[in-house]
Amino acid sequence: MEQRLANTWRMTVNEKKFIESALLSGLRVDGRNVYDYRKLSINFGKEDGSAEVHLGQTRVMGIVTSQLVQPYRDRPNEGTLSIFTEFSPMADPSFEPGRPGEFAVELGRVIDRGLRESRAVDTESLCVLAGKLVWAIRIDLHILDNGGNLVDAANVAALAALSTFRRPECSLGGENGQEVIVHPPEAREPLPLIIHHLPIAVTFAFFSDESTLVVDPTHQEEAVMAGRMTATLNTNGDICAIQKAGGEGVPQSVIMHCLRIAATKAADVTVKIRDTVEAYNTERALRKIKRHSAPVALDVSGTLPNLRKNQVKSEDQREVSGSVGTQVEKLKLMNERKNSDQSNDIEDTSKFSKKQKGSQSEKSTQQASPKGSAEDMKAISPATESAKIASQTHGEKTLKDAVKPKHKRKKKAPSAVDGS
Amino acid sequence: MEYVSPEGLRIDGRRPMEMRKLQAEIGVVAKADGSAVFEMGNTKVIAAVYGPREVQNRSQQLNDQALVRCEYSMANFSTGDRMRKPKGDRRSTEISLVIRQTMEACILTQLMPRSQIDIYVQVLQADGGTRSACINAATLALADAGIPMRDFVTSCSAGYLNSTPLLDLNYVEDSAGGPDVTIGILPKLDKVTLLQMDAKLPLDLFENVMQLAAEGCKAIAEYIREVLSENTKQLEFRRGV
Numbered sequence: 164m165e166q167r168l169a170n171t172w173r174m175t176v177n178e179k180k181f182i183e184s185a186l187l188s189g190l191r192v193d194g195r196n197v198y199d200y201r202k203l204s205i206n207f208g209k210e211d212g213s214a215e216v217h218l219g220q221t222r223v224m225g226i227v228t229s230q231l232v233q234p235y236r237d238r239p240n241e242g243t244l245s246i247f248t249e250f251s252p253m254a255d256p257s258f259e260p261g262r263p264g265e266f267a268v269e270l271g272r273v274i275d276r277g278l279r280e281s282r283a284v285d286t287e288s289l290c291v292l293a294g295k296l297v298w299a300i301r302i303d304l305h306i307l308d309n310g311g312n313l314v315d316a317a318n319v320a321a322l323a324a325l326s327t328f329r330r331p332e333c334s335l336g337g338e339n340g341q342e343v344i345v346h347p348p349e350a351r352e353p354l355p356l357i358i359h360h361l362p363i364a365v366t367f368a369f370f371s372d373e374s375t376l377v378v379d380p381t382h383q384e385e386a387v388m389a390g391r392m393t394a395t396l397n398t399n400g401d402i403c404a405i406q407k408a409g410g411e412g413v414p415q416s417v418i419m420h421c422l423r424i425a426a427t428k429a430a431d432v433t434v435k436i437r438d439t440v441e442a443y444n445t446e447r448a449l450r451k452i453k454r455h456s457a458p459v460a461l462d463v464s465g466t467l468p469n470l471r472k473n474q475v476k477s478e479d480q481r482e483v484s485g486s487v488g489t490q491v492e493k494l495k496l497m498n499e500r501k502n503s504d505q506s507n508d509i510e511d512t513s514k515f516s517k518k519q520k521g522s523q524s525e526k527s528t529q530q531a532s533p534k535g536s537a538e539d540m541k542a543i544s545p546a547t548e549s550a551k552i553a554s555q556t557h558g559e560k561t562l563k564d565a566v567k568p569k570h571k572r573k574k575k576a577p578s579a580v581d582g583s
Numbered sequence: 584m585e586y587v588s589p590e591g592l593r594i595d596g597r598r599p600m601e602m603r604k605l606q607a608e609i610g611v612v613a614k615a616d617g618s619a620v621f622e623m624g625n626t627k628v629i630a631a632v633y634g635p636r637e638v639q640n641r642s643q644q645l646n647d648q649a650l651v652r653c654e655y656s657m658a659n660f661s662t663g664d665r666m667r668k669p670k671g672d673r674r675s676t677e678i679s680l681v682i683r684q685t686m687e688a689c690i691l692t693q694l695m696p697r698s699q700i701d702i703y704v705q706v707l708q709a710d711g712g713t714r715s716a717c718i719n720a721a722t723l724a725l726a727d728a729g730i731p732m733r734d735f736v737t738s739c740s741a742g743y744l745n746s747t748p749l750l751d752l753n754y755v756e757d758s759a760g761g762p763d764v765t766i767g768i769l770p771k772l773d774k775v776t777l778l779q780m781d782a783k784l785p786l787d788l789f790e791n792v793m794q795l796a797a798e799g800c801k802a803i804a805e806y807i808r809e810v811l812s813e814n815t816k817q818l819e820f821r822r823g824v
Contacts, residue, residue: 409684
């Protein structure tokens with residue numbers, strides 16, 4: 164039905180003819196090549212499991228939440244994954260508030276098929292008590308701006324949100340071991356989901372002329388197109404789903420051609436998603452580290468209470484979870500390789516090295532680093548040097564410990580340290 | 584579970600490249616302009632077409648072509664367990680959209696501006712391949728209603744289990760978790776209008792499975808042509824031609 168409301172935004176005959184005839188010569192209105200994607204950027208929110216994707220003008224937000232529920236009767240030891248779409252009326256004049264229309268349902272089902280049927284997310288690891296309690300993962304996709312090709316953008320948003328989502332850890336306890344205790348994130352580090360592969364959706368638009376097809380149609384091209392096809396593939400060479408719901412007929416050879424193009428595009432997008440997720444995870448690990456060293460700063464100078472991002476009481480500190488540890492490792496290696504002379508990095512690296520030196524207990528993490536390294540912050544020295552120094556001293560606490568975290572210090576440079 | 588025995592027989596005794604028994608009947612709903620019942624093995628579907636007629640909702644009227652509407656529903660008794668909500672759930676909405684867009688591609692809508700064509704499809708017995716049966720039934724019903732079309736649309740499904748491509752999956756094979764490819768083609772023009780696939784399948788195997796399904800579609804097209812020419816002969820006879 165919303166297709167009829169689409170008449171509220173009518174394209175003139177001239178515009179339609181222009182787009183079509185330009186395509187006959189292989190030119191697209193926004194200057195792209197026929198098989199080019201628009202610029203894709205992924206931003207993450209404050210919470211784990213929220214991502215906003217910009218694909219050209221199209222904007223989609225994906226949020227992942229989890230809940231403990233009873234499993235389905237025919238699958239008692241598997242968690243569930245459900246996708247809900249919200250076509251906000253602010254995205255397009257033809258979207259109506261209220262019940263999802265046909266296209267919203269289709270989009271939800273295409274992404275659902277790509278994720279669930281291809282077993283991208285491991286559902287068996289979401290089981291807590293077989294037959295009684297499992298985790299239900301819910302993905303909400305909000306369409307914020309319809310610039311064309313919603314399926315691809317929404318799919319990337321869902322994948323990005325799933326990759327950064329962390330579910331609370333829970334353990335069995337109680338008298339008979341049947342009670343489930345869900346640990347809050349401050350108590351125990353939440354766990355990421357196990358994602359086997361990333362199914363990427365690539366949409367093609369067909370036009371009335373047989374040989375014309377484009378990748379990633381914009382809103383105007385969608386108004387002119389005669390048919391569309393969405394192919395969801397992963398980088399292992401598998402096709403996870405295909406959706407060509409009617410429209411213009413195309414020969415089988417064209418379909419195979421499209422699938423081959425889609426395979427290359429999927430590889431690009433996968434790399435992009437992996438890189439941004441990794442950057443996010445590293446940043447997240449950094450934030451965690453800073454949280455751990457906060458109490459030291461407080462001891463030293465009560466006048467600088469809130470410089471660290473998170474006020475954490477010392478009793479909340481727990482052992483660093485494996486995931487954070489590995490992130491930390493990676494960052495250390497990265498820094499050593501880069502041999503960066505930014506004081507921030509040196510401070511961090513020294514912290515990590517401190518951690519790695521068998522610091523499993525709370526105490527050593529508290530004493531961690533910044534003290535000795537603080538002196539080195541100004542000096543331009545390789546990371547390894549600072550690590551040595553850090554291991555030696557741990558008593559000296561100066562005002563430099565209380566210095567602001569990485570990103571803030573970048574703006575204010577030396578003033579924060581020297582002042583006060 | 585073994586879906587293809589070592590001798591090469593499937594669970595219902597068919598060969599991998601064998602389709603189920605087809606049966607079709609035209610003109611079953613007297614009130615409708617065109618109707619048909621289509622059976623593929625145990626899957627039975629009834630389709631009714633009303634049109635071209637005046638558009639009921641003026642705001643949706645299209646001035647240069649006919650408006651095509653489609654509604655897909657499964658009868659409560661069509662599956663093993665009684666269905667709670669046969670209409671309006673997401674699967675039905677999606678399949679309604681799919682059938683509508685598929686038929687729109689083959690109907691010559693430019694010849695009937697400001698009018699409406701309604702296609703209602705109801706699944707009476709569901710045993711896998713309901714989507715395909717619905718499209719085949721809709722094609723027959725449209726032909727019975729005398730609506731001008733570019734070509735038939737015939738549809739068939741194929742899968743890949745136990746390393747064998749299988750044609751025309753039934754419910755057990757469909758719910759095995761293997762890939763399920765549903766294809767709808769215009770047989771004379773040899774063009775693919777509908778293509779849906781779920782579950783994973785490597786790219787190189789996909790072409791074979793798609794090819795197999797296309798062959799199945801052509802066989803169904805032959806059958807539909809037979810049924811329609813038989814029907815026409817009957818009509819000629821009754822008119823005393």
